[in-house]
Amino acid sequence: MTPHRQPPAETFGKSLEDMVARMRPAGREIAGIGGDVDRRGLRAVLRAENAKWYPGVALFALEISGLLHGEAFGVLQPDIGRAFGIGPRFFSVLTVFSQVIALVVPLGVARLVQNRARRAMVTLISAGVWSVLTAGTALTATVGAVGAMLLLDEATTAANGTVGDALLIDSYPPRTRVRVVSALRAGGMVAGLGAPGLVFVLTEVAHLNWRGVFLVTAALTAVFFLVALGLRDPGYGRWDTARIQQRVRTSDGRPGAPAVAATHLSILEALRRIMAIRSMRLFLWAGLISAIASPVGTYLAFYYTDRFNLDAGARSLLQLATGVVGLVSLLTLSKLGDRIFQRSPRHMFTISAGLTIVGLVLSAAQVFAPNVTVLVVLAAAGAALTGLSGPAQTVGTMSIVPAPLRPHVGAVAALFSLGGTTAGTILLGGLTETISLPTAVVIVSVPSVIAAGVTMRAGRFVAGDIDRTIDEVVEATALAELRGSGRRLPVINCRSVDFAYGPVQVLFGVDFSVDHGEMVALLGVNGAGKSTLLRAISGLGIPQSGSIRLDGQDITFLDAERRAAMGISQIPGGHAVFKELSVVDNLRCYGYSLGRDRRRLDSAIDIAFDAFPRLAERRNQHAGTLSGGEQQMLALSKALMLRPKVLLIDELSLGLAPIVVGQLLDMVRRINRAGTAVVLVEQSVNVALSLARHAYFMERGRIRFDGPSDELRRDETLLRAVFLSEVAKEGAR
Ligand SMILES: Nc1ncnc2c1ncn2[C@@H]1O[C@H](COP(=O)(O)OP(=O)(O)OP(=O)(O)O)[C@@H](O)[C@H]1O
Incomplete structure (x- = not known):
């Protein structure tokens, strides 16, 4: 007999939807959008929320560590090559492997950390490996070992990159995230300016050979590793998902419901989930399109070196000026970014993408600069404006995915931007062969402007996509509550x-x-x-x-x-x-999900034949030749x-x-x-x-x-x- 429904199961779906809709405004406020605009300074918010500075400091230390050893590997490659008698071919073959690693490792790491929040562990292991690798490279005696170390370095760098943003986002409350991400990016810029300087001092001033430089770098990365050693994973959605769950649990006066069991997704399922997010799809395409222009910087450096006869010192000064202006603009405007995001994520993307477009025009105009002063002004202003969109994008993309899938976003984004960079390298290489560099730079800047337009459009869907993540959390928690109260959930x-x-x-x-x-x-x-x-x-x-x-x-x-x-x-x-x-082969196919147990499959087939003797009589007949009724049997x-x-x-x-x-x-x-x-x-x-x-x-x-x-x-x-x-x-x- 068909069992009776448990009231009010007839409208179960509807009542759940009502509950989800009721909780949405509170969920939005927790996720950092809506409500009274928070005008407090970063320190005040962190104090009020009892959020610590340490995770940011530790992640900063790890970022410096990554930059330092990356710079050492990058700058000293020719010296390593000379020492072992290996040429550019060796390194270009390694580059191919590196690209494969850069694509595969992030996906694997994202899957690894989806089930359990062990992102801090991944990032600390990466940093530990960097120190050992850098020291190992200094002491290595064989070409094979050098190759292996470079590849291992690539793998750990990719692993660290996959979890970094998610870790940072989950360590700080939503209303501070644009500021926190901006601060870390600004810190990275400082370190980015300092790292080549350090390698320069070690080689040119202290006259260390490459092994000596690697040893000093290894010691420094070890120090930063020790600074970060206290980093712990804050847990998925510590400031958003967990708080929404808490709110749902207390909303009906029944605190302490059982934990919500998450469904673990395979890599493909996770990618499907991510690609189902409308704004995310647009962000990813924008990433791919804008990456087309990424090789421009290298070409520009050559261009203005020739045109204005800049030596290495002048180029460093130009880089320094650009970096400082970028840093100041990031730090001063990020507070505004947090406020605008709270008021309307859409506005944040409209404004940041609008500024990016202006920045792109200024950057492209560098190629027409009549003198070095104008060049510096254009380069600095351009970089400062385009740099503002980075933290906005990080906060946006991290907010629209369920917390356990945040590391997957980095992995997918890497996939898309690699496609763009490859296309850009080919395109720019071809263009500069046939037309002048200034024209080529202007042409390659066009996709970036289009990408900013795509980002602007993506911004329109961000609030709705954040709602979806909130709804999922509310629903999962509400269902866990119901189950906890003894209610059998619908199948x-x-x-x-x-x-x-x-x-x-x-x-x-x-x-x-x-x-x-x-x-x-x-x-x-x-x-x-x-x-x-x-x-x-x-x-x-x-x-x-x-x-x-x-x-x-x-x-x-x-x-x-x-x-x-x-x-x-x-x-x-x-x-x-x-x-x-045949009939029996159809039954064998149906039994696929029973596993490899042959006896189990055979007895399942016997059950079918017992129920429908007509099928047993036709066991070797093609199913297509069965009558309509037999096919349904x-x-x-x-x-x-x-x-x-x-x-x-x-x-x-x-x-x-x-x-x-x-x-x-x-x-x-x-x-x-x-x-x-x-x-x-x-x-x-x-x-x-x-x-x-x-x-x-x-x-x-x-x-x-x-x-x-x-x-x-x-x-x-x-x-x-x-x-x-x-x-x-x-x-x-
Ligand atoms: N693969 C497809 N691609 C595009 N449109 C589709 C596809 N399958 C179904 N549709 C469209 O989706 C709508 C719903 O179709 P669906 O088959 O779900 O309806 P249904 O209620 O099962 O109809 P019926 O009782 O006639 O089978 C229809 O307008 C149909 O044309």
Whole structure:
């Protein structure tokens, strides 16, 4: 017998959506947008929030450490080459490996830290390895060892880069983040200016050979490593996610609910989740487009060296002037950045991208500078304005992803910007062969202006995307609360699902739930979106927004294969069998998720043959040559074999004789009685309503009815619509 729904499960999805909507304003305020604009200074906010300076200081120490050893490796490469008799070819082969490492390591590290917050450990191990590597390089005697060290260095640098921003963001409250990120970037700029100076002093003033420089650098990186040694991972979403969870728990006066179990995503699933964020997609494309111009700096340095006859000293001064102006502008304007972000993330991106465009124009104008003074002014002003968008972008991108996926963002961004840099190197190389450098610089600056425009557009969606992360946290916590209070969660719960095929949206805010062991009818006119909803549940399609949960666990972005293993089976209308395969091979394919246990598979196949002797008689016949009814029996065998938690059936009875339909429905009842919840999409209203106590009615991608089947049976207006579409379908056949 179909179990009774627990009140108010009939509107479970709806009530959850109401709860999520109710908590959204509080969630926004916690996430640092909305509410009264916080005008306090950084120190005052950190004191009031009891946030410590140390994580920032430690991360700064690690940044200096990274810069120092990176600079030593970069500058001294030719000397190492000479010492071992290796030429540029050796290093260019290494570069290829380095690029592979730069792409692969971040993804692996992001996955590694997704399950447990161990980002501080990753960053400290990286820094420790740097010290050892730098010292090891000084003492090494073989070419192979040099190569291995350079590659290991690349891997640890990539690992550190993956977790750095996420660690910083999670260490500070949202209302201080633009300032904190800006301060760290400014510190990095200082170190960036100081590192070459140090290498210069060690080689030119102290006259150390490359081994000596590496030893001194190793000692310094070790000191910075020790400074950072107390760094601990603050935990995912320490200042946002955790606080929202806390707020949800206390909102109904039941503190101390069990922890919310997160769904761990594979790398591909995590990428899918990230790419589902509209503003993130735009940010990533903007990153790729703007990276096209990244080789410009090198060309410019050559250009103004020739044009104004600048020597190394003058070039360093130019760099120093640019750095100092950039630093001052970052530090003075970052407070404003925090305020604007709080008022409206969209404005923050409009302003920062607007300033970037002005900065780009000034930077490109360098090539027309009549003298060195104008060159310095243009370079400094350009760099200062374009530099402002960095922290805005970091805070924006980190705020729109769920906290455990923040390290993945760095990994994906690296992928995109590498594509842009490669394209830019090829493009600029080609352009400078055929046209003058000033024209080439102006041409290559155009993509950066376009990228700023794309960023501006991305900013429009940031607030909405932050809402989605808040909603997910509220929902997960609310469900954990409910479970903690003894309530059994629905086996399937869809909340506010939007789905589109390309630009055409077909589902709009669908709330849909199915209890354990329940049979539910999903009805509606043709094209209402019933099959699409089933596809979203089984993982054949990914919704643009909203969530899908199996037994409380978020499965919105999981692979279909994983969902099948978790207990969701689907019998798609019209093409449920592999027509080219024999009956028994079809059953073997269905049994894929049972694993490698041959005996288990064989006994599952026997169960199917016992239930449908007609299939047993035709075990070696091609499934495509079975009758329509036999094909549906074969399809239903999947549920008999796998005993899923939920069976999604799309149009079981379509085009079949009543007697065959009767047999199939008997089997559906049997499967349901054995504990499998069934969602029945049926063209025959009578069939569906006679089987299911609970019914949903869809129209144009929206749920129009959610309640007892008897009530729907009495709703003539809705049923007439289905009936008419049924007639139309029959007519079309
Ligand atoms: N792969 C696809 N690409 C583009 N549009 C699609 C795709 N599949 C379905 N659609 C469109 O999505 C809308 C919903 O289709 P869906 O099959 O989910 O409806 P349905 O309620 O199951 O209809 P029916 O009862 O006729 O099967 C329809 O307008 C359909 O044309």
